[in-house]
Amino acid sequence: xxxxxxxxxxxxxxxxxxxxxxxxxxxxxxxxxxxxxxxxxxxxxxxxxxxxxxxxxxxxxxxxxxxxxxxxxxxxxxxxxxxxxxxxxxxxxxxxxxxxxxxxxxxxxxxxx
Amino acid sequence: xxxxxxxxxxxxxxxxxxxxxxxxxxxxxxxxxxxxxxxxxxxxxxxxxxxxxxxxxxxxxxxxxxxxxxxxxxxxxxxxxxxxxxxxxxxxxxxxxxxxxxxxxxxxxxx
Numbered sequence: 001x002x003x004x005x006x007x008x009x010x011x012x013x014x015x016x017x018x019x020x021x022x023x024x025x026x027x028x029x030x031x032x033x034x035x036x037x038x039x040x041x042x043x044x045x046x047x048x049x050x051x052x053x054x055x056x057x058x059x060x061x062x063x064x065x066x067x068x069x070x071x072x073x074x075x076x077x078x079x080x081x082x083x084x085x086x087x088x089x090x091x092x093x094x095x096x097x098x099x100x101x102x103x104x105x106x107x108x109x110x111x112x113x
Numbered sequence: 114x115x116x117x118x119x120x121x122x123x124x125x126x127x128x129x130x131x132x133x134x135x136x137x138x139x140x141x142x143x144x145x146x147x148x149x150x151x152x153x154x155x156x157x158x159x160x161x162x163x164x165x166x167x168x169x170x171x172x173x174x175x176x177x178x179x180x181x182x183x184x185x186x187x188x189x190x191x192x193x194x195x196x197x198x199x200x201x202x203x204x205x206x207x208x209x210x211x212x213x214x215x216x217x218x219x220x221x222x223x224x
Contacts, residue, residue, distance in 0.1 A: 093156075
């Protein structure tokens with residue numbers, strides 16, 4: 001079946017621009033996660049949704065980062081006034097009910113110049 | 114945040130040999146552990162998981178061992194193949210809703 005889909009695969013933004021990254025989770029998956037992965041590092045938690053409710057946003061690095069999942073399916077991660085330190089791969093993952101592993105998309109590689 | 118670390122950042126093995134990748138975790142309350150494989154340009158791919166009420170679980174060519182006493186997790190890959198070359202991450206979850214990842218071990222299989 002279809003996995004987690006993320007778009008765009010690559011995004012180049014000039015410093016100060018706003019960007020929006022999209023995630024389509026696996027159909028029926030209740031929970032959706034956003035992670036940030038710097039080069040050579042493991043994924044770092046950003047935020048987590050259960051259906052449309054954002055239950056944890058403790059990992060968002062600043063108020064320039066905003067995530068939403070208005071209908072409990074597709075999610076968008078928005079970064080305002082991008083900075084060079086925002087350059088990373090942004091991974092989305094979803095999971096079903098109960099204790100189960102995260103299923104990841106292939107990420108969006110953001111480069112801020 | 115949580116601290117999940119790996120003992121070795123890189124590992125090289127001969128094709129056909131067995132590989133062992135180690136991971137230390139810090140939260141004794143974690144009760145769910147996962148190993149992921151990540152190839153270049155792709156997202157992490159699930160390999161195998163284990164709950165804290167088990168100390169061993171086997172999959173196809175892979176085995177995960179959990180030692181709760183010393184908070185240590187390992188992934189064993191039997192008869193390593195070139196396609197196994199990737200970065201391997203362990204992840205721990207104390208709640209089932211939050212997952213913490215280590216830095217990763219880069220596995221290179223020498224033909």
